[in-house]
Amino acid sequence: MVSPQYRALSVGLIALVTLQAFEAMAVATAMPVVARELDGMHLYNLAFSATLAASVIATVLGGRWSDVRGPLQPIMAGVVTFLAGLLLAGLAPTMEVFVAGRFVQGLGTGATQVALYVLVARAYPPAMHPRVFAAFSAAWVVPSMIGPAIAGFIAENSDWRWIFLGVTVIVIPSALLLWRGTVGRSVHEGAAEPAPGLGRKLLYATLTAVAAALIQYGSALKLAGLPLLAAGIVLLAVSLPKLLLPGSMRAARGLPTGPLLRGLAFGSYTAAEVLIPLMLKYELGLSVTAAGIVLTVGALGWSTGSWIKGRGMIGNMAALRGGAVLIAAGISLVTLVLIDPVPLVLAHLGMAAVGLGIGVLHPTVSVLVLEMSKEGEEGNNTAAVGVGESVFTVVAVAVSGALFTAAAQNYAVGLAFTVALAILGAVLAPRFVHSRAAGTMEGTAS
Numbered sequence: 001m002v003s004p005q006y007r008a009l010s011v012g013l014i015a016l017v018t019l020q021a022f023e024a025m026a027v028a029t030a031m032p033v034v035a036r037e038l039d040g041m042h043l044y045n046l047a048f049s050a051t052l053a054a055s056v057i058a059t060v061l062g063g064r065w066s067d068v069r070g071p072l073q074p075i076m077a078g079v080v081t082f083l084a085g086l087l088l089a090g091l092a093p094t095m096e097v098f099v100a101g102r103f104v105q106g107l108g109t110g111a112t113q114v115a116l117y118v119l120v121a122r123a124y125p126p127a128m129h130p131r132v133f134a135a136f137s138a139a140w141v142v143p144s145m146i147g148p149a150i151a152g153f154i155a156e157n158s159d160w161r162w163i164f165l166g167v168t169v170i171v172i173p174s175a176l177l178l179w180r181g182t183v184g185r186s187v188h189e190g191a192a193e194p195a196p197g198l199g200r201k202l203l204y205a206t207l208t209a210v211a212a213a214l215i216q217y218g219s220a221l222k223l224a225g226l227p228l229l230a231a232g233i234v235l236l237a238v239s240l241p242k243l244l245l246p247g248s249m250r251a252a253r254g255l256p257t258g259p260l261l262r263g264l265a266f267g268s269y270t271a272a273e274v275l276i277p278l279m280l281k282y283e284l285g286l287s288v289t290a291a292g293i294v295l296t297v298g299a300l301g302w303s304t305g306s307w308i309k310g311r312g313m314i315g316n317m318a319a320l321r322g323g324a325v326l327i328a329a330g331i332s333l334v335t336l337v338l339i340d341p342v343p344l345v346l347a348h349l350g351m352a353a354v355g356l357g358i359g360v361l362h363p364t365v366s367v368l369v370l371e372m373s374k375e376g377e378e379g380n381n382t383a384a385v386g387v388g389e390s391v392f393t394v395v396a397v398a399v400s401g402a403l404f405t406a407a408a409q410n411y412a413v414g415l416a417f418t419v420a421l422a423i424l425g426a427v428l429a430p431r432f433v434h435s436r437a438a439g440t441m442e443g444t445a446s
Helices: 007-037 046-069 072-090 095-123 126-157 161-181 198-220 222-243 257-282 288-310 316-338 345-371 378-406 411-431
Strands: none
Touching: 007 046, 007 072, 007 095, 007 126, 007 161, 046 072, 046 095, 046 198, 046 378, 072 095, 072 161, 095 126, 095 345, 095 378, 126 161, 126 288, 126 345, 198 222, 198 378, 222 378, 257 288, 257 316, 257 345, 257 378, 257 411, 288 316, 288 345, 316 345, 316 411, 345 378, 378 411
């Protein structure tokens, strides 16, 4: 990755992923200040769901665009769109304009991320894919540790607008460096022929985004939100299968299980990370800083897991099944600290296991999806994994939160659901095995 042949490309790739990850992590810290200054608390949640909705739509578009025209066009278009969203949000005079900026950011992020995966498939030899995707994972972990702190410092001591405007200064040279690294590589042309059906897919992507937003809002409104929750689930049942791979919803052996497996694993991880800080603060009496340290241990575990997988120290099946088992076991260990005699150190050990599990599983799915895809299908298949991950995560957070509330704020009940998701992932992992030939659904046990 750092050899002269790949240095510019690798640095540009990692820089773009890191900047988009920083923005995603930092905005949550700045949002209370933004909403107060722009008098927009009534649009607080929309600032998040707008980004998710746009990302789902752009992921579908970016995947097909990458297959037909090559990944460089959607990457550069996504970067320009992301920059426009940053400027719109950073200069927003009202909360409505800010939300619009967040929507535009989501369009840019969705198109860029899926195209970057296709770029990896085209620009790097297969033997290097595990290292590249491990670096992608690390590029998300570091901002998760330092992003909120930096954003909080800027919001309190300067102006929240610089959280958005400052990133634009770094995005441009990162994109130029990536572009320079693609010179002389076969990434400027597509490998698939244009085909009808994109408009229909974008319609289903829009419906899926709306369904995810309904589920998110419905779960937050408790009993009053049940109609929204039910409507979202029904709409999702109709639209989501159209965006995943044929057979994904029934976990068909091989490639179709990829979106389901990563959605279950990442959904379990994210939903647990929502509940655990609350549990540590309000049940155990920890400070926000002390609870944050527990999550930081998880982030370090993720980085370690990605490093282990990137160095080829663990096989694919062990990473998939073992990663899911580690997530389930780690969340269970954290839950045990609710019992009085259990020491807090168990929470740290549990989060380390959770991070290690997602760290080895997440990049493994990315690598296998590319290896199992025919040339010209990488964008479509990667987009399916991205959509599955996003939507399953929204559902996991919503359902675990609803169970937590319904059980009179019982953290064990909410976390038990996240454990169940990870266990289901471990059960399904053997179905997502390397196929005998790219694009086939045949699997082997090897």
